[in-house]
Amino acid sequence: MDYSPPPLFKQGTSAVARLVMYVAVALALLIVDARFDALRTVRQVAATVLMPVERVVLVPRDAVRTLFDYAQSSAMLATENRDLRRGAVQQAEASVRQAQLEAENNQLRKLLGLVQQSATPVTTAEILYDARDPYSQRIVIDKGSQQGLRAGYPVIDERGVVGQVTRVSPFQSEVTLLTDKDQAIPVQVVRNGLRSVAFGGARAGQLDLRFMAAAADLQQGDLLVTSGLDGTYPPGLPVAKIVQIDRKADTAFSRVYCEPVAGVRSHRQLLVVRYDAAMPARMPVDEKAEAPVRGARSAAARAAAASAAAAKAPAAKEAQE
Structure with missing residues (x-):
């Protein structure tokens, strides 16, 4: 019969002994690598083998960093675009206002020239x-x-x-x-x-x-x-x-x-x-209609008097003779 203890209770090398052994091996490898550079090939092979693992492990970090950079750049671009649009609108308004002021200034100068040249108030x-x-x-x-x-x-x-x-x-x-x-x-x-x-x-x-x-x-x-x-x-x-x-x-x-x-x-x-024309007042319609009639009558009276005087002149001369 086998009276050996079950595997669960078997005692091997202690953990402290294993730790000391691994530390000693690591120190020895460090000293050999530092002195003689004997583990360069081992490091290159390990880096080549572990590179895909490193890339897979870094994928979440790179994804989070990319998303953060994208959100930050999008917000920055939106802010810059908004500022640029506001500045463009302000510049357009200033340009239009300047053009209006220039046109108004030119017109005012011309009007001032008219005011100075005009003899009428x-x-x-x-x-x-x-x-x-x-x-x-x-x-x-x-x-x-x-x-x-x-x-x-x-x-x-x-x-x-x-x-x-x-x-x-x-x-x-x-x-x-x-x-x-x-x-x-x-x-x-x-x-x-x-x-x-x-x-x-x-x-x-x-x-x-x-x-x-x-x-x-x-x-x-x-x-x-x-x-x-x-x-x-x-x-x-x-x-x-x-x-x-x-x-x-x-x-x-x-x-x-x-x-x-x-x-x-x-x-x-x-x-x-402020123009006030110096024009004579207009005569009423009835006066203008009657004026020629009165003038015609006076002219006719003067003509009749002249003809009567001419007719009386010879008669007076004959009477005097």
Whole structure:
């Protein structure tokens, strides 16, 4: 019979002895490798064999690092993109504002030149808003009767006539533009002095000369200026240029379409010309009708008296003789 202890209770080399032995072997290998470099091949073989294991072990770490870098770079790029867009919008706004200021400055310089050259008193005004009626061409300016404005004063910019003041309140006024359907202005062709009246409303943003003779000396490109016959607009202000002439064979009249030379819808600063024409007052219709009759009667009376005196002269001479 076998009286040896079971394998579970067998006692081998102790753990301390094994630890000491392994430490001694490790120290010996370290000393031999340090002195004689004898384990270089062993290290290379071990590194080659263990390289796939190292790569597999490092995969989770690399994946987490890649995800972290991607999230960080995405957030950084989104922030930079947002900042760049905000900066681009601000630069675009600044560029537009600068362009507007330059255009406004140029217009103000031209208006200042007109103010200095004009012999008629003028008042600078700024457009507040368009009139509420969508079917009319009217604007509201920031000057009124407190600044000496009255209904009927013409409104101009640096290029020509814009419209006419039609309604005045103490601190603002309403201006009817030339292109309004109810607006009319006496004009004169610069090239030949032909006079007419320009009406608004025929076409959007244009004027037209109605009932012009088909044989009238008009050409495309002719400049129209105010004639001053109405006593509202001073003479010589540029109004429009002829852009189209419709002559029809079946009628004796032609239709002439003109384009305003002024920036009717282009600027915010305008000039109100305080023009008061020194024109004589118009006589009533009945007095004008009676005036020739009275004149004719007095002339007839004087003629009858002269003829009677001539007839009496020979008779007087005969009586004296």
